[in-house]
Amino acid sequence: MNDFKGLDLPEKPVIVWFRNDLRVSDNMALTAAAQTGNPVIPLYVLEKDDETVPLGGAQEWWLHHSLASLSNSLERLGAPLVLRRGEAANILKEIVDETGAGSVLWNRRYVPAQIKRDAALKSDLRDSALAVESFDGQLLHEPTQLKTGSGGPYRVYTPFWRAFSESCHPRPPIGAPKELAGFKAKLASDDLKSWSLVPTKPHWAGGIGEEWTPGEDGAQERLKHFLSDALDGYADGRDFPGKEHTSKLSPHLAFGEISPFQIWAATEGNRGEVPDRDFTTYRKEVVWREFSWHLLVNFPDLRSENYNSDFDAFPWREPGDELERWQKGTTGYPFIDAGMRQLWRTGWMHNRVRMAVGSFLVKHLLIDWRHGERWFRDTLVDADPGSNTASWQWIAGSGADAAPYFRIFNPILQGEKFDPDGSYVRQFVPELADLPDKYLHKPWEAPEKTLRKAGVTLGETYPKPMVEHKGARQRAMAAYEEMKRKTG
Incomplete structure (x- = not known):
């Protein structure tokens, strides 16, 4: 166990400010507070008007259930969670005034605007004679830690992975405190339901609730299942996408219900028990998340601006109805539509399909990647400011270490190769379920008799393709050549 007794904290109540670290195990700030022996005041502030990282509807639903889970865990440990809504700086000062707290502890977050705000807040609180300490917990490495030979940040994943493997040695995770000394007086706390994070009219989150169990216990169950059945x-x-070989830990990581240190240590326990290729490939995916945050911290405009400024001259088309058809999963390409419907129903989409639907939006439809990034941010339960942005810029060809723009995914071949038995499409596009495999990913090629037998009427029960693949590819390449002419 880590020993935090060297921290110079006054013998007064300690505020632990929870943010995207909604767990009690491997929570450095919480454990440090517990080891003081002082009363601990766990606090979560809903910064509803915080535009630095606005939560989409799917993540608001998740936050509600995650906070309910965290609240139960902290109650059992002896220190109930205080919920307040407003500006964090003001709320923290209110709690200090109400309790006489002498210190504030939190785990670091890494959206550039939040780094700036936290640094200013730390300075302000210290000026008010409060002890303030921050800890790791969201990432395996500090994003400014790794440097290239020239002293700058990494822009390409492979050398980043190599540098990470050679120089980063993630610490072992720590357990949850056995108990907490709660603050004796009852503090005012908002009713979680009053925050209206769960949709009611209409209640569109039913499918998400069937798919996920938010909270620390759900995260640990998901990890256990992955290690035993899918690694x-x-x-x-x-x-x-029709197979269960993904960890589905991404939303739990996004909310900090599990730490990357816990995942790293747990996979270490499987080294030698699974093929090395499986072990290393999964770890590379974990480190891709680190790389995405490395990019975001070192290039703060990544969330809104093209990393490759040449793409500022790209001739994007106005989205119009085409964007809405993409969002609803009515493009006429079954593999693409399955992915978009999976997203809407469950709040998640398989990563292979994310690449295909992203390519379709920016290359087949020539719609700016930022429209896709915003839709994912609103509908994904795992919308992660680092990974979501870096991945959209990767597929658009405009990012660091991006796929070349001319890599245009064929939505038919993607389906035939990665959903060969059609199980994925049949699950999410059930109106095509009775089509033979031969035509499932290209129903427009099916004979009329085959369509009738399957109960499919193109243009009525299922849409015709909104664009023709070959023509769309040629149009995309012409747009790319136009951009290159403009940028010299």
Whole structure:
């Protein structure tokens, strides 16, 4: 266990400010507070008007249930969670005034605007004679830690992975405190329901609730299942959305219900028990998340601006109805539509399909990647400011270490290769379920008799393709050539 007794904290109540670290195990700030022996005041502030990282509807639903889980855990440990809504700086000062707290502890977060705000707040609180300490917990490395030979940040993943493997040695995770000394007086706390994070009219989150169990216990169950049933075979199986070979830990990581240190240590326990290729491939995915945050911290405009400024001259088309058809999963390409419907129903989409639907939006439809990033941010339960942005810029060709723009995913071949038995499309596009495999990913090629037998009427029960693949590819390449002419 880590020993925090060297911290110079006054013998007064300690505020632990929870943010995207909604867990009690491997929570450095919480454990440091517990080891003081002083009363601990766990606090979560809903910064509803915080535009630095606005939560989408799917993540608001998740936050409600995650906070309910955290509240139960802290109650059992002896220190109830205080919920307040407003500006964090003001709320913290209110709690200090109400309790006489002498210190504030938190775990670091890494959106550039939040780094700036936290640094200013730390300075302000210290000026008010409060002890303030921050800890790691969201990432395995500090994003400014790794430097290239020239002293700058990494822009390409492979050398980043190599540098990470050679120089970063993630600490072992720590357990949850056995108990907390609660603050004796009852503090005012908002009713979680009053925050209206769960949709009611309409209640569109039913499918998300069937798919997920938010909270620390749900995260640990998901990890346990992955290690026992899905890590073996991960390297190949992860590309097939109809198979269960992904960890699905991403939303739990996004809310900090599990730490990357816990995942790293747990996978270490499987080294030698699964093929090395599966073990290494999964760890590379964990480190891709680190790389995405490395990019975001070192290039703060990444969330809104093209990393490659040449793409500022790209001739994007106005989205119009085409964007809405993409969002609703009515493009006429079954593999694409399955992905978009999976997203809407469950709040999540398989990573292979994310690449295909992203390519379709920016290359087949020539719609700016930022429209896709915003839609994912609103509908994904795992919307992560680092990974979501870096991945959209990767697929658009405008990011660091991006896929070249001319890599245009064929939505038919993607389906035939990665959903060969059609199980994925049949699950999420059930109106095509009775089509033979031969035509499932290209129903417009099916004979009329075959369509009738399957109950499919193109243009009525299922849409015709909104663009023709070959023509769309040629149009995309012409747009790319136009951009290159403009930028010299």
